[in-house]
Amino acid sequence: MNEYLKRYIELKKQFVATNNSPDSVRSLYAFKEELEYMEEEQAKEVLVDVYDLLDFKKDAYDLLCQIGNRSDKKTLKRLGTLKDYAENWGNHYAIPKPKTPKEKQSEKEQRLQLGLPTFRYHPDPLDTGAFDESKEGVVCDCCGKTTHIFYTNPFFSIEDIAYLCPECIASGAAARKYNGSFQDDLSLDDGVDNPEKLDELIHRTPGYSGWQQEYWRAHCGDYCAFLGYVGARELRALGVLEEVLDDSMWDEEEKEMIRESVNGGHLQCYLFQCLHCGKHLLWMDFD
Template sequence: MTLPTFKYNPDPISLNVIKKEHTTCPVCEKESEYVYHGPFYSVEDIEGICPWCIKDGSAAKKYNGSFQDDVSCDDVNQQEYVDELIFRTPGYCGWQQEYWLSHCGDFCAIVQYVGWKEIEHLEEELSEDIEDICSGGGLTKENLKQWLVNGGDLQGYLFQCVHCKKHRLYIDAS
């Protein structure tokens, strides 16, 4: 069975939030070879959700939950985009509270977890985000380049606009 595609998380397997692992989905009660291992916000502690129940919104509906905290996102005016992100898109795993960036009036797609070496070729394209990160976090650009390590204490998350393909950067610290 082909995995569903997600507009805002096009490769959840590479982000390690969907894994090839046997499960019986608590939503559809079907056996699946793929299981979700990312954030899910609900009153109940739910495990074993299959990707198909994320995609069709049935997991969020059944458990009155979400895959992204709607206050931890850039503002987007289209409610349909917000609903797709929080109710029908697998999240990603961050050190602290995950945050979802936007561009061109829509949410961006999460691309990968990054350190400086993975994004140094995008320095010019990411310059606005880098300036905002440094000014808001009390970092110098040199500190950011040194301390931003994939899997390290300062973790980067690379996003890409689903319309114009511009890259965006978000970071958090452990």
């Protein structure tokens, strides 16, 4: 057994034993990046296994096509399996690389440099796709100024609005001007009695885009922060799958659906976190 294969087996054991923990996923990514610079045949063979384990199905298939022995029946069978995944999934469902605390802090600093306001209930709106960037810039419909960051998610108003800048959302100017909201005030968890918190959520917080009607979770007497779109793999990588299943909102059948969910699939999960105790919560819907 070569050294590359030994390392892969140990990393896979750690990955399985810890239920896809963030540290185990980061270790696999580091090994993947190391192997990608190797020219040895043995390294490339193991790289196929690493790609496959992390669900980079297209990369695994493409590499095996290059190095695989097509006279070997096992190789041909694996190529057939990987081809189906590669054609239907590509690398779309690859397990994401968890960010370190240092990387998260660096991203926050970059967002501050961009002048992006702080949104209490949606802390990383660029990361979640609530905002997009334009090098040329677009004109905000609310203030009339050119902005290089603009809103992309639902805004509920009578008028059809093309572009809103982060500042007009954060100040409430957009909601006031168009008598609109970024979240339906009836599609929320109960338990928040402060009207100022409701106002901040629906009038001054960028929303998210769901398959059906978006719903906002609450905990500890306050609305939660929206963290992004996830499936079971992302939840395992973040180490919060069992935590989100510990929720009286879900029955056993729904919990099983969450365990089998795929980010971007027919059942989409949306991840929230309590601002006070840190508990993670989900909402989910179907396309």
